[in-house]
Amino acid sequence: MSQFDKTQVVDVLNHLLEAELAGVVRYTHYSFLVFGFSRIPIVSWLRDQANESLLHAQQVGEWITTLGAYPSLGIGALLDSHKHDMSAILQESLATEGKALDLYRDLLRLVEGHSVALEEFARQMIQAEELHAADVDKMLRKPGEVRAFAARND
Ligand SMILES: [Fe+2]
Numbered sequence: 001m002s003q004f005d006k007t008q009v010v011d012v013l014n015h016l017l018e019a020e021l022a023g024v025v026r027y028t029h030y031s032f033l034v035f036g037f038s039r040i041p042i043v044s045w046l047r048d049q050a051n052e053s054l055l056h057a058q059q060v061g062e063w064i065t066t067l068g069a070y071p072s073l074g075i076g077a078l079l080d081s082h083k084h085d086m087s088a089i090l091q092e093s094l095a096t097e098g099k100a101l102d103l104y105r106d107l108l109r110l111v112e113g114h115s116v117a118l119e120e121f122a123r124q125m126i127q128a129e130e131l132h133a134a135d136v137d138k139m140l141r142k143p144g145e146v147r148a149f150a151a152r153n154d
Helices: 006-032 039-066 086-111 116-140
Strands: none
Touching (some): 006 039, 039 116
16 A cells, blocks of 8 residues: 655644634534523534534544644634524534535545545544534424525525
8 A cells, every 4th residue: 555645644634633623612612602492402412513523633633643743733713703593503513514524535535545544534534524514404404394405505
């Protein structure tokens, strides 16, 4: 198996680490701002997402040091739209998670055919992020609406 470009792979992994850490902060922040009757399950869902982002950040960080590189201490973009209705929160989540998904796809392209373990990791993360996006898309639909939310602007 030929070698992959380590500099490029570490660069993508560091961007992913920053994006996942931004997710931890973003979901935790959102979870403080949920009011109304459905607060309890929504807060719990948002905190689950924060925990999942932290787990992803830790897995990505471990890969960076496995490759003998230094993990970034930075954090990805933290936009605060100051719109705290669930629809705005979920749409922001779809957009930012979409960017992380693109980075995992970049990772897969860089390691495909070069490292079984990193390839497997990238595929697992792509699957997790796609399933997450599918869930958020369903949450953005009105009851009885089957058409995907993401397809609405097609
Ligand atoms: Fe993630």
